[in-house]
Amino acid sequence: MGLLKAGIGALSGVLEDQWREYFYCESLSADVLVTKGVKRTSKRGSNKGNDNIISNGSIIAINEGQCMMIVEQGKVVEFSSESGEYVYDTSTEPSIMYGSDLSQGIMETFKQIGKRFTFGGEPAKDQRVYYFNKKEIIGNKYGTPAPVPFRVIDRNIGLDIDIAIRCHGEYSYKIIDPLLFYTNVCGNVEREYTRDTIDSQLKSELMTALQPAFAHISASGVRYSEIPAHTVALADALNKVLSEKWLATRGLAVVSFGISTLKASEEDEAMIKQLQRNAVMRDPGMAAAHLTGAQADAMIAAANNDAGAMSGFMGMNMAAQSGGVNTSQLYQLNEQNKQAQMAQAAMQNQTAKEAKAWTCTCGHENIGKFCSECGTKKPTGALLYTCDKCGWTPEDPTNPPKFCPECGDVFDENDVK
Incomplete structure (x- = not known):
């Protein structure tokens, strides 16, 4: 038994007088993942009373965005993901046509779970045609019910801390291995298998995988505020984390991951900003400029002191003497650092010149x-x-x-x- 692709216009030619049943599927909506094929019987049909028998010479139609499989006694025996019209021929070998838009692992899956049943030359007692939705299933909303840990790494200032972030948005997925999805998820459905049956489980597993996916992104040096610009990398990271449950077990893959909002707590944001400011002050020039600005503000405040300008300046001098370092020392240290850097650069240039x-x-x-x-x-x-x-x-x-x-x-x- 197998599928033979019918030529264009076959139904209006010789085959029009030969086919017994015609199996087809209307356009699948975004809510339907799997549906059972509808059978239309001709005058020559011999199985009018049983929808689960496929006669020799039957026509099976496959639309764009769909793939089809034939199941006998609960086992997958035929599969095709290429659109067109096919003739069911009991004298040929099993066929599998998966095209270029599905996982190439389908062939291996078919070897593992597909099996031929001859039934002593008699037709199987239960034969079904199922159609799978190959389109991207979009509009799946998610949101973190509790803050998710995110590691902030800033090698420029030596920062490595964990903060808590919240995010929500939408993601999409698609079926890339229908054989696995049929075997491990939907099975012999009577009519339709809709997305609401599995979406709750997928969302829960996605939220579980989000934390290690964030860890993968943060390890590459991406700041949490830059994550919306790296959604493609985040989708790849999610697929790596979910590969065991989604891809290897259900034949599903995350296509895209969109972020509507992503925000850390106010305390964490204030802490990061303060640490970044403190790190800037490690540069003597920046520290001197900051101190000069602070002294200028202090001089203005001292001049406007209610107890008199002299009292204000006396307080300012006392603060400067107890500060441990003044602006002139910082500027001098900054100049020394610049000269040392210039000398080091000159030495490196000379070394490179001699080497080259x-x-x-x-x-x-x-x-x-x-x-x-x-x-x-x-x-x-x-x-x-x-x-x-x-x-x-x-x-x-x-x-x-x-x-x-x-x-x-x-x-x-x-x-x-």
């Missing part, structure tokens, strides 16, 4: 990619030179003279061996 220096065939020493004297490109690797005219080889084959001492020929790229 090379001698051209014209005898000129260079550090760039081309010789500043003759324009010859810098050789890559240890090139060995031998005169292509007379065969003379210099003592150092990697550093030849400008001209061959034997024949006077110029050493160039043609002399590289």
Whole structure:
């Protein structure tokens, strides 16, 4: 038994007088994941009283966005995800056509759970045609009922702390392995299997997987405020976490993950901002500028002191003397740091210059990619030179003279061996 693809217009040709049943499925809505095929019987049909028998020569139609499988006695025996009209032929081998929009693992799944039943040459007692929705199932809302831990990593300032965030939005998924979905989820449904039957379970598992997915994102250095710009990476992380339950067991995959709002608590946000400010003050220049601004504000406040400007300035001087460091010291330290950085950069440049220096065939020493004297490109690797005219080889084959001492020929790229 198997499926043979019918040609265009087959129903209006010879097959029109031969088919016994015609199985089809109307357009599947976003709420229906699986439905049983509808049978229309012709005058030649022999199974008018039993909807669960497929006669030899029956036509099975598959629309875009659908895939179809035939089940005998609860076992998958035929599968196709390519749209068109097919003739059911009991004399052919089982067929599986999954196209390019489903998981290639379907073939392996079919080997594991698909099985042929011959029933001694007689037709099976129960044969059903099921249609699966291949489209992306969108509009699945989610929300964190409680704050979810998120690790904040900022290597620039050495920050590594855990905060709590809340988020909500929508996600979408699709069936990428209908065989697994049929075997482990819906089974022999009588008519339809709708999304509301499984959505609650999927949402619960998605919320469980959200925390390790966030951990994966934060480990790459993404701040929590930047997560909405990395929803594709988050969907990939969720698929990795859910691969065991969703993909390997149910044949489902997360397609997209949208975030409507994402917010940390006010206490956590204030703490992060304060830590970032404190980290900025580790730079002497920034600390000096901040202290200068604070002193300017203090001078204005002292001048407006109710007890008199002199009292205000006396208090300001006492505060400056007890502060331990003043702006001039900070600016001096900042200048010393700049000079040390410049000296280190100069040393690194000199080291790089010496390491990258090379001698051209014209005898000129260079550090760039081309010789500043003759324009010859810098050789890559240890090139060995031998005169292509007379065969003379210099003592150092990697550093030849400008001209061959034997024949006077110029050493160039043609002399590289």
